[in-house]
Amino acid sequence: MTAHSEGSFVNGSGARITYLRWQPQTPRAVVLLVHGMAEHAGRYQPLAQKLCDANIAVCAPDLPGHGRSEGKRCHIGRFEEFLTTVAELRALIGTRFPGLPVFLLGHSMGGLVATATVLESAQDYRGLVLSGPALQTELTPPWLQIQILRLLAVVWPSAPALGLDAAGVSRDPAVVKNYVEDPLNHTGKVSARMVAELFARMGDVQQRFADIHLPLLVLHGGADSMTAPAGSRALVQAAASEDKQLEVYDGLYHEIFNEPEGPQIMDQVVAWLLAHLPSKG
Secondary structure (H helix, E strand, O other): EEEEEEEEEOOOOEEEEEEEEEEOOOEEEEEEEEEEOOOHHHHHHHHHHHHHHHOEEEEEEEEOOOOOOOOOOOOOOOOOOHHHHHHHHHHHHHHHOOOEEEEEEEEEEHHHHHHHHHHHHHHOOOOEEEEEEOOOOOHHHHHHHHHHHHHHHHHOOOOOEEEEHHHOHHHHEEEEEHHOOOOOOOOOOOOHHHHHHHHHHHHHHOHHHHHOOOEEEEEEOOOOOOOHHHHHHHHHHHHHOOEEEEEOOOOOOOOOOHHHHHHHHHHHHHHHHHHOOOOOO
């Protein structure tokens, strides 16, 4: 039996953050799940249920400016607002689930947040799972536009700067329709400051791939138009992790869990997590 509940806390930047918790009766581990840009944690219900069926609890925040959490939609002042949100939730997990191993799972922008998090606090996690992480993207504007973007980020931080094409989310038209019609998703443009912060952190993280030592599972759609599979390949190649695995699924779009093949990919994630739990005894 799975208990599904909602909680909240105030992050280091003073924003009230809403998070969801899915909890099986006898959890063996916890996944801290970080969603992608312009979406929210509730979209991961199917994955959370799969994990709970394997006795793995899930805690997932709506990042600042997303979902039910406070903040101007898809706008942040500093990338650290995301990191402090994850750190606060990790502390709450430690209180609620003392002694249980915690894995970090991030999708898209959440994959960038998760990677940046383990670069600062790897000791808090037993492993890192990434889905279509935003480590490299084909959406990077030309040089001149980047300079304009950086200027806008200073003089008009909340200026609308980058839009996402929902058609790239999934090959399933029903998923795309639900994405567009979901009132908790942001279908407008992302702010100039947020885009500038993301690109800057992406560059920083790329320089530190070799500092990652945790067990690592990286999954990416081969036809992903939002985040580049090349970034995932570069991470896995450079990471110092002795235990690392990359799966690139030919023809799949950005949200691999919401593709027709999603249930099988979720099963793969569950199997990997179970294989990385401490032995019973």
